[in-house]
Amino acid sequence: MPETTEAPEHHDRQQPQAEPEPESKIESQSESKTQPGPENKPEPVVTDADQTPKEDDKESSIQSDETVKPSYTEQSARPQLNRTFTMRELLTEFKSDEDDAGSPYSPESTQRQSNQNSAAMELVNSVTGSDEEGQSRQRVLVYAVKRYAIALEKNPEDYDALYNWALVLQESADNVSPDSTSPSKDALLEEACKKYDEATRLCPTLHDAFYNWAIAISDRAKMRGRTKEAEELWEQATKNYEKAVKLNWNSPQALNNWGLALQELSVIVPAREKQNTVRTAISKFRAAIRLQFDFHRAIYNLGTVLYGLAEDSVQTGSTNLKEVSPNELYSQSAIYIAAAHAMKPNYSVYSSALKLVRSMLPLPHLKEGYLTATPAGNTIAPHSEWKRTEFFLNHEALQQVIKVEPKQVSRSLSGRVVDVGNTGIKAIRVDIPDIISVSACADLTLPPGAGLCINTKSGSVFLVADSWESVDGWLDAIRLVYTIHARGKTDVLAGIITT
Structure with a gap:
């Protein structure tokens, strides 16, 4: 269990809307709404570095975290892809490309390719940048575009050049001044999408291209509000994230961004489709967390989508996801x-969100609920001896609550008082530092239900939850508390639930 917590962090933005009672709003790294709930806002960046979340001016809303955006200057897993070039290298390679011998393609083919790329080059050339740093960055992007254009003139099927060119267009779109009308950010993103389309046609296994293409589409969708056109773009983005994940399943960033796109889509689709869309978004965030237990952005985004689901349930009065009550959804969130x-205690968006939802926790515990367990110390007890009892989870342990019946007192004929109540009953306790792994399990030796196995230094503890949905909640909560312990942040969690 500790190893998996070392995975790198990635981030996405999303923002469901919710409006609980006293502290009903949560803010994430994407733009939040006036109502409590997260907003989906994916952005292209393929980097392992943490990004500081943007703060919302309104403390009354819950925002989702930022998406992970790939940058053309970032180094990719594929050789020569997204390599960082210095100005000298760009100029030198540009000149060497000009001096190279002719292309294997005909002059007509080369000219046709050149004409097709001229519009994209003009778009990049026309971006100036909003400040001195942006202008300097844009000059590098212009040199890079020239390099990729020459590569494509020599070989129109150079998908690496197409992919890198698309990244440059995306970077240029981010570099467009807010008050600029020509070129528009949308025009640059549209051209980037065309390049990604060409690159993936030539190389259908280029998962980075599908991922970044989805982010470009998402950025275009965000510009269109809650329109039919935006709905179509969000659907395209989800399909590209799906392709990226199928080609590279071990990508928590892609799963997180996929969840964000679905969350954005859920506020546009017809009401009859919303439940299924939200359910799918939850599954993507949860999958991202299980690939990387300390992926705090996906953790936060999952909290916002659950919060938004609780808000919808309260406002519409309809039954919610798998019959989970709004109060339980608020608590999970x-x-x-x-x-x-x-x-990440220094992230102000997380701090603001916590102030709104802290009272929804079963303080002084993080989680409470019922689990069926054997008598303490008897792991091979027959099913008839397993009892459904209350458990709580805090920063120190998972602890069984034993409610002892009041002692019955009787007086013997000799006048001696005799206790006939329950005494000496042991409770199951699993200390967080002792945990090795936690997993769901289905075993015929367990009573019917959703099994939960906690492997500890002193042996395994088996418990049975009321449903598989309940098991998911316990699994995530225990893993998160362990991860917080492994990261040396137990004191922060203790402060949240005990003060």
Whole structure:
């Protein structure tokens, strides 16, 4: 269990809307709404570095975290892809390309390719940047575009050049001045999408291209509000994230961004489709967290989508996801937001969100609920001896609550008082530092239900939850508390639930 917590962090933005009672709003790294709930806002960046979340001016809303955007200057896993070039290298390679011998393609083919790329070059050339740093960055992007254009003139099927060119267009779109009308950010992103389309046609296994293409589409969708055109773009983005994940399943960033796109889509689609869309978004965030237990952005985003689901249930009065009550959804949401804050206590968006949902936790515990367990110390007890009892989870342990019946007192004929109540009953306790792994399990030796196995230094503890949905909640909560412990942030979590 500790190894998986070392995975790199990645981030996405999303923002569901919710409006709980006293502290009903949560803010994430994407733009939040006036109502509590996260907003989906994916952005292209393929980097392992943490990005500081943008703060929302309104403390009354819950925002989702930022998406992960790939940058053309970032180094990719593929050789020569997204390599960082210095100005000298760009100029030198540009000149050497000009001096190279002719292309294997005909002059007509080369000219046709040149004409097709001229519009994209003009777009990049026309971006000036909003400040001195932006202008300097844009000059490098212009040199890079020239390099990729020459590469494509020599070989129109150079998908690496197409991919890198698309990244340059995306970077240029981010470099467009807010008050600029020509070129528009949308025009640059549209051209980037065309390049990604060409690159993936030539190389259908180029998962980075599908990922960054989805981010470009998402950025275009965000410009269109809640329109039919935006809905179509969000659907395209989700399909490209799906392709990226199928080609590279071990990508928590892609799963997180996929969840954000689905969350954005859920506020546009017809009401009959919303439940299924939200359910799918939850599954993507949860999958991202299970690939990387300390992926605080996905943890936070999951909290915001659950919060938004609780808000919808309260406002519409309809049954919600798998018959989970709004109060339980609020409590689940608070668990994820508290965990994200414990991992990144300096993120003001997490702090603001926590203030809104902290009272929804079963303080002084992080989680409470019922599990069926054997008598303490008897792991091979027959099913008839397993009892459904209350458990709580805090920063120190998972602890069984034993409610002892009041002692019955009787007086013997000799006048001696005799206790006939329950005494000496042991409770199950699993200390967080002792945990090795936690997993769901289906075993015929367990009573019917959703099994939960906690491997510890002193042996395994088996418990049975009321449903598989309940098991998911316990699994995530225990893993998150362990991850917080492994990261040395137990004191932060303790402060959240005990003060």
